[in-house]
Amino acid sequence: xxxxxxxxxxxxxxxxxxxxxxxxxxxxxxxxxxxxxxxxxxxxxxxxxxxxxxxxxxxxxxxxxxxxxxxxxxxxxxxxxxxxxxxxxxxxxxxxxxxxxxxxxxxxxxxxxxxxxxxxxxxxxxxxxxxxxxxxxxxxxxxxxxxxxxxxxxxxxxxxxxxxxxxxxxxxxxxxxxxxxxxxxxxxxxxxxxxxxxxxxxxxxxxxxxxxxxxxxxxxxxxxxxxxxxxxxxxxxxxxxxxxxxxxxxxxxxxxxxxxxxxxxxxxxxxxxxxxxxxxxxxxxxxxxxxxxxxxxxxxxxxxxxxxxxxxxxxxxxxxxxxxxxxxxxxxxxxxxxxxxxxxxxxxxxxxxxxxxxxxxxxxxxxxxxxxxxxxxxxxxxxxxxxxxxxxxxxxxxxxxxxxxxxxxxxxxxxxxxxxxxxxxxxxxxxxxxxxxxxxxxxxxxxx
Amino acid sequence: xxxxxxxxxxxxxxxxxxxxxxxxxxxxxxxxxxxxxxxxxxxxxxxxxxxxxxxxxxxxxxxxxxxxxxxxxxxxxxxxxxxxxxxxxxxxxxxxxxxxxxxxxxxxxxxxxxxxxxxxxxxxxxxxxxxxxxxxxxxxxxxxxxxxxxxxxxxxxxxxxxxxxxxxxxxxxxxxxxxxxxxxxxxxxxxxxxxxxxxxxxxxxxxxxxxxxxxxxxxxxxxxxxxxxxxxxxxxxxxxxxxxxxxxxxxxxxxxxxxxxxxxxxxxxxxxxxxxxxxxxxxxxxxxxxxxxxxxxxxxxxxxxxxxxxxxxxxxxxxxxxxxxxxxxxxxxxxxxxxxxxxxxxxxxxxxxxxxxxxxxxxxxxxxxxxxxxxxxxxxxxxxxxxxxxxxxxxxxxxxxxxxxxxxxxxxxxxxxxxxxxxxxxxxxxxxxxxxxxxxxxxxxxxxx
Numbered sequence: 024x025x026x027x028x029x030x031x032x033x034x035x036x037x038x039x040x041x042x043x044x045x046x047x048x049x050x051x052x053x054x055x056x057x058x059x060x061x062x063x064x065x066x067x068x069x070x071x072x073x074x075x076x077x078x079x080x081x082x083x084x085x086x087x088x089x090x091x092x093x094x095x096x097x098x099x100x101x102x103x104x105x106x107x108x109x110x111x112x113x114x115x116x117x118x119x120x121x122x123x124x125x126x127x128x129x130x131x132x133x134x135x136x137x138x139x140x141x142x143x144x145x146x147x148x149x150x151x152x153x154x155x156x157x158x159x160x161x162x163x164x165x166x167x168x169x170x171x172x173x174x175x176x177x178x179x180x181x182x183x184x185x186x187x188x189x190x191x192x193x194x195x196x197x198x199x200x201x202x203x204x205x206x207x208x209x210x211x212x213x214x215x216x217x218x219x220x221x222x223x224x225x226x227x228x229x230x231x232x233x234x235x236x237x238x239x240x241x242x243x244x245x246x247x248x249x250x251x252x253x254x255x256x257x258x259x260x261x262x263x264x265x266x267x268x269x270x271x272x273x274x275x276x277x278x279x280x281x282x283x284x285x286x287x288x289x290x291x292x293x294x295x296x297x298x299x300x301x302x303x304x305x306x307x308x309x310x311x312x313x314x315x316x317x318x319x320x321x322x323x324x325x326x327x328x329x330x331x332x333x334x335x336x337x338x339x340x341x342x343x344x345x346x347x348x349x350x351x352x353x354x355x356x357x358x359x360x361x362x363x364x365x366x367x368x369x370x371x372x373x374x375x376x377x378x379x380x381x382x383x384x385x386x387x388x389x390x391x392x393x394x395x396x397x398x399x400x401x402x403x404x405x406x407x408x409x410x411x412x413x414x415x416x417x418x419x420x421x422x423x424x425x426x427x428x429x430x431x432x433x434x435x436x437x438x439x440x441x442x443x444x445x446x447x448x449x450x451x452x453x454x455x456x457x458x459x460x461x462x463x464x465x466x467x468x469x470x471x
Numbered sequence: 472x473x474x475x476x477x478x479x480x481x482x483x484x485x486x487x488x489x490x491x492x493x494x495x496x497x498x499x500x501x502x503x504x505x506x507x508x509x510x511x512x513x514x515x516x517x518x519x520x521x522x523x524x525x526x527x528x529x530x531x532x533x534x535x536x537x538x539x540x541x542x543x544x545x546x547x548x549x550x551x552x553x554x555x556x557x558x559x560x561x562x563x564x565x566x567x568x569x570x571x572x573x574x575x576x577x578x579x580x581x582x583x584x585x586x587x588x589x590x591x592x593x594x595x596x597x598x599x600x601x602x603x604x605x606x607x608x609x610x611x612x613x614x615x616x617x618x619x620x621x622x623x624x625x626x627x628x629x630x631x632x633x634x635x636x637x638x639x640x641x642x643x644x645x646x647x648x649x650x651x652x653x654x655x656x657x658x659x660x661x662x663x664x665x666x667x668x669x670x671x672x673x674x675x676x677x678x679x680x681x682x683x684x685x686x687x688x689x690x691x692x693x694x695x696x697x698x699x700x701x702x703x704x705x706x707x708x709x710x711x712x713x714x715x716x717x718x719x720x721x722x723x724x725x726x727x728x729x730x731x732x733x734x735x736x737x738x739x740x741x742x743x744x745x746x747x748x749x750x751x752x753x754x755x756x757x758x759x760x761x762x763x764x765x766x767x768x769x770x771x772x773x774x775x776x777x778x779x780x781x782x783x784x785x786x787x788x789x790x791x792x793x794x795x796x797x798x799x800x801x802x803x804x805x806x807x808x809x810x811x812x813x814x815x816x817x818x819x820x821x822x823x824x825x826x827x828x829x830x831x832x833x834x835x836x837x838x839x840x841x842x843x844x845x846x847x848x849x850x851x852x853x854x855x856x857x858x859x860x861x862x863x864x865x866x867x868x869x870x871x872x873x874x875x876x877x878x879x880x881x882x883x884x885x886x887x888x889x890x891x892x893x894x895x896x897x898x899x900x901x902x903x904x905x906x907x908x909x910x911x912x913x914x915x916x917x918x919x920x
Contacts, residue, residue, distance in 0.1 A: 061715065064516075064517050064518065065517075065518045066517065066518065066519065067518070067519040067520070067521060067797055068518070068519070068520050068521070068542040068543070069520075069521040069522065069523075069542070069797060070522055070538055070542060071521075071522050071523045071524070071535075071538075071795060072524070073523075073525065073795065074525060086499070086500060087500070087501055088501070088502045089502065089503045089504060090502070090503075090504040090505075091504060091505045091506065092504075092505070092506035092507070092525050093505075093507070093508075093525045093526075098505070101505070102505075105503045106503075108575070109500075109501035109502065109503060109575070110501075112491070112498065112501045112575050112576060112579050113497075113498050113499060113500060113501060114496075114497035114498045114499070116497055116499075166716075167715065167716055167717060167838075169715060169717045169838060170895075204717055204838050208721075211719070211838050211839050212838075212839060213836055213838045213839060247914075250684050250685045252920070279495075280494065280495045280598055281597050281598050281634065281636070281641075282598055282634055282641070284640075284641070360488075360504055361500075361502060362500060362502075396834040396836070396841075396842075396843050397832075397833060397843035397844070397845060397865045397867075399831075399832050399834075400830075400831040400832040400833055400834070400843065400844055400845025400865060401831075401843065401845045401863070401865030401916065403643060403863045405634055405641050405642070406640060406641055406642050406643060406676075406862065406863065407640065408862050408863045408864065410845075410863065410864040410865040410916040410917065410918075411843070411865055411916075412834070412841065412842075412843035412865055412867045412916070414841075428839070428841060429841050429867055429869055429914070430867065430914065430916075431684075431843070431864070431865050431866075431867050431914060431916025432916070433682075433684065433864060433865075433917055433918045434918060435918075468684045468916075468917065468918040468920075470684040470685055470686075470867075470914050470915060470916045471685075471686075471914065
């Protein structure tokens with residue numbers, strides 16, 4: 024189905040709104056491939072097409088939602104009926120309502136690569152096999168490759184409402200991922216490598232392989248460090264995760280509902296002068312770039328923290344109305360089984376002037392963190408408590424010393440923000456809602 | 472059924488779900504959804520081809536089957552006729568009140584009752600989020616080994632999350648319940664009680680001090696810490712990790728891998744528990760599998776693919792999130808059997824340590840055995856007494872070491888809260904359980920100096 028016919032379908036459903044009713048239809052079609060290889064053979068190859076629809080109905084300031092994994096006409100009709108019925112059970116809320124066109128022009132973004140659609144399956148398979156082979160050949164201490172894979176997806180979607188919204192977008196993405204296992208049974212370490220792009224030409228297989236090998240092998244012989252309070256240097260992959268957590272606390276709906284750490288701190292200093300956090304889905308280089316938000320409004324550049332000062336929260340249409348402001352076009356959909364909520368798409372921190380090595384040299388002693396675990400179980404975005412498992416390298420006299428594992432690092436989100444002592448120049452685009460860069464934070468509790 | 476492969480399988484699924492969310496004092500959303508489709512798997516040699524479709528017409532299924540067979544590099548042409556035999560499976564959980572027969576208004580009413588109770592629990596409760604969910608998943612599996620099996624899985628759940636405000640900032644408390652039964656869940660479980668527990672947890676934590684930083688004895692309350700075993704050894708006993716030699720438990724059957732006090736079981740047949748199934752998603756009957764007996768590793772968990780390689784039967788652990796996913800080895804209800812000690816005595820015998828009353832989720836690296844899990848309600852133990860509440864933190868340990876360091880196991884037992892286990896992007900419902908027990912040394916990831 025083409026973009027145009029998807030948009031027409033969404034408009035058709037929105038057009039079924041009855042008097043006094045607002046209807047929003049989100050429709051999408053996707054195609055994806057997943058190749059897993061092991062020991063030089065294809066372990067599995069999956070390919071499939073999927074279709075999905077999510078319908079919101081607002082009537083008498085009450086909202087209902089329904090979804091389905093099919094675009095068959097009978098399913099669409101049933102989904103609309105369900106959403107309509109569900110609206111009757113929600114509480115009345117004067118701020119509930121769909122977005123309406125606000126005159127902001129959408130960024131012109133080219134997120135689709137035709138060459139991915141025509142990329143032959145046997146070449147995808149060959150890439151995954153080559154990735155595994157490169158990792159095995161990368162170092163004699165690599166004893167296993169837990170998983171090496173190729174994945175790709177092409178998705179077209181459209182949103183239309185009875186309030187005049189019409190938006191459509193299509194995007195492609197492909198990935199190579201590999202998990203290397205180094206060492207023997209008495210000392211095993213793992214390292215993850217990947218490369219992601221919109222099309223095959225964006226992928227860097229050698230870098231993915233080299234990353235996995237280096238990360239696994241440099242941890243060999245890792246010891247449990249002694250408990251201490253230390254300066255921690257986070258690699259870009261980790262900071263992308265941290266920025267995502269931070270953005271969750273800057274969501275306008277959480278602020279309104281009394282769940283944000285930063286609720287009454289607009290205009291106040293929450294970080295150091297060198298820290299500026301931006302969410303800019305109009306940036307074509309951002310992985311999460313998108314011309315429209317989940318409600319069909321044109322996305323825009325939102326500066327959340329500027330020079331350490333808290334500048335703005337993210338809003339979707341509902342939260343903005345309730346806060347007496349305008350949407351920042353930050354509606355996102357967490358899958359298709361729920362209606363839009365608020366969230367960031369393309370976060371990044373404005374890079375500093377120091378390279379990662381210069382940061383290490385300046386801080387002298389500390390710990391470089393290459394992976395963290397337990398983010399969902401150890402980070403509480405409401406209280407701000409932060410505690411995660413970690414692996415990495417000790418830093419002594421400004422250089423990497425021995426590897427360390429099986430320890431935690433802990434602080435609070437608030438203290439970490441004000442404890443930033445280094446922002447790297449190495450902005451790295453990552454397959455998430457945030458870009459990463461090397462970031463140093465002082466006085467973090469390390470438990471070993 | 473036509474196949475040129477060694478094995479062909481069709482898995483069809485029809486799932487309906489209803490959810491309702493109350494937040495900030497308002498019923499925000501009632502959501503209903505339907506997904507149906509089929510996944511087709513063809514295995515040739517070591518290669519699995521897979522395709523899925525939401526088009527259940529004959530044409531749609533044939534297209535998907537061709538795609539799966541093509542993916543598995545089908546040799547082509549061979550026609551085998553297979554006679555299907557219905558699999559005898561344990562009776563599925565008995566459902567008295569199908570949620571789809573319950574008025575939406577009754578589901579919404581539960582949310583309001585929870586909200587009112589939570590807010591009435593204490594003046595510091597500033598925010599309440601309550602979630603109701605039910606789903607019905609009907610599956611049918613047929614394969615070229617002649618298996619024909621079906622199941623009708625109904626699950627109902629409820630969760631309350633509260634935010635309390637105090638001088639020290641905000642704190643959270645959560646409580647949830649879920650079972651493989653219908654709406655009769657709410658005859659057995661009071662949503663008011665869940666709401667009160669969630670609210671009290673948040674209020675208690677307002678006076679919590681930072682958790683310790685360092686290695687301490689940790690006592691884990693019955694029912695709250697099954698996730699420890701899920702992460703410390705459950706994932707490492709899944710045969711796919713074993714086959715690839717990326718588990719610290721590879722090649723260790725028959726050996727002592729845990730304290731002799733530990734007997735670990737995975738049991739999909741525990742009727743009505745959150746991880747209960749009559750058949751797994753490959754059509755194999757659910758089973759009770761003893762994984763560790765008196766500290767000795769007895770067996771791993773198996774799906775069809777990995778069992779075939781070893782020339783043995785599946786253990787009924789082949790599961791998938793939905794028809795769009797390939798099955799793999801997954802846990803069901805995983806628990807440690809009760810021991811002999813009085814749980815109060817365990818605390819009294821612990822001079823200085825941490826008592827964990829509720830755990831959140833966790834994560835493990837099966838290749839290294841290192842795992843973390845989060846504590847969401849915990850207290851300091853001083854001189855054998857529970858004293859101050861502690862703020863949230865993760866604990867970290869190494870699976871085999873932690874299993875050896877379990878030095879006392881209580882004579883109580885409880886299953887815990889419903890969990891969703893994530894593996895390679897697929898989430899499946901799992902149950903966990905354990906008696907009160909103590910790990911003699913575990914690293915607590917707090918900030919206290």
